Amino acid sequence: GAGVSQSPSNKVTEKGKDVELRCDPISGHTALYWYRQSLGQGLEFLIYFQGNSAPDKSGLPSDRFSAERTGGSVSTLTIQRTQQEDSAVYLCASSLWENEQFFGPGTRLTVL
Amino acid sequence: QKEVEQNSGPLSVPEGAIASLNCTYSDRGSQSFFWYRQYSGKSPELIMFIYSNGDKEDGRFTAQLNKASQYVSLLIRDSQPSDSATYLCATITVISGGGADGLTFGKGTHLIIQP
Numbered sequence: 325g326a327g328v329s330q331s332p333s334n335k336v337t338e339k340g341k342d343v344e345l346r347c348d349p350i351s352g353h354t355a356l357y358w359y360r361q362s363l364g365q366g367l368e369f370l371i372y373f374q375g376n377s378a379p380d381k382s383g384l385p386s387d388r389f390s391a392e393r394t395g396g397s398v399s400t401l402t403i404q405r406t407q408q409e410d411s412a413v414y415l416c417a418s419s420l421w422e423n424e425q426f427f428g429p430g431t432r433l434t435v436l
Numbered sequence: 437q438k439e440v441e442q443n444s445g446p447l448s449v450p451e452g453a454i455a456s457l458n459c460t461y462s463d464r465g466s467q468s469f470f471w472y473r474q475y476s477g478k479s480p481e482l483i484m485f486i487y488s489n490g491d492k493e494d495g496r497f498t499a500q501l502n503k504a505s506q507y508v509s510l511l512i513r514d515s516q517p518s519d520s521a522t523y524l525c526a527t528i529t530v531i532s533g534g535g536a537d538g539l540t541f542g543k544g545t546h547l548i549i550q551p
Contacts, residue, residue: 357538367524369538383538415479417539424470425539427479434461 326351328428330416336434337406345401345431349418356399357425358391362412373399406435438463442525444540450550455512457545459525466527466540469501474522474544483523484510496546514541515549522546 329348337343349356358370370383373393384390390405393399403410413432417425439462449455457471468487472480484499485491486508492499498511508527512519522544529537 357536366543367526367539367541369540372538380537413479423468424482424485426482427472430479 325356328413328416328418328426330428330431332431333429334432334434336436337434339408342402342404343406343433345403345414345433347398347399347401347416347418347428349399349416350426352419353420353426355397355419355421355425356393357417357419358399358401359415359417360412361415361430367415370401403433406433408435411435438466438526438529438540439529440445440525440540440542442523442545443545444543446548447516447545448548448550451515451517453515455515455519455547455549457510457512457522457523457547459508459510459526459542459550460506461508461525461527463527463529463540463542464503466506468528469527470498470528470539471497471499471508472526473519473525474524476522480524499547512547517549517551520547520549 331346358375359367361367371391375396376393388404391401411434413430415430417427419425442461469473471484473482473483486499496513500509524544525542526539528539
């Protein structure tokens with residue numbers, strides 16, 4: 325069956341521009357998670373959705389980051405006024421309720 | 437602050453031997469434990485999960501959990517060169533009311549299987 329998909333796979337942008345990253349979870353998975361992995365760093369949890377609601381947004385690094393999920397399926401992570409320190413691989417995962425999480429291939433974001 | 441600690445390695449193991457990967461965690465509220473494998477340039481791939489104290493076996497992999505010692509391990513039997521990767525330990529805390537926090541990951545152990 326289809327796994328988690330993310331688009332774009334790569335994104336290069338200029339400092340100050342806004343970017344939108346998309347995640348399409350495994351069909352039927354109710355929970356969706358966003359993480360980021362910076363070069364040489366561990367995976368950092370950003371935000372979690374159960375259905376369309378995000379109970380805890382405290383993991384988002386700054387108010388330039390926002391995320392939404394509509395229809396209990398696709399989610400978008402938006403970064404406004406990108407900075408060089410935002411460069412990382414952004415990973416999305418989904419799970420059935422709060423069980424095992426399966427990751428998508430990630431979006432590599434490079435901010436010049 | 438929830439922390440998951442792993443030895444970064446590299447851990448070098450000869451082909452056919454048992455690779456032993458270890459992980460400790462700080463949050464006693466952690467309820468579920470996961471091992472992910474990550475090849476260079478790829479996303480993490482779930483290998484094993486364990487919720488209860490003791491051992492759980494799946495093919496060549498055995499996960500071990502000791503909640504009293506806050507310790508999780510992964511054993512890989514009959515190690516193969518294709519097992520060479522970074523192994524990430526992760527924990528999750530289920531919040532009362534049915535929610536869950538995100539996974540807290542260690543920084544991973546780089547495993548090298550020598551042919």
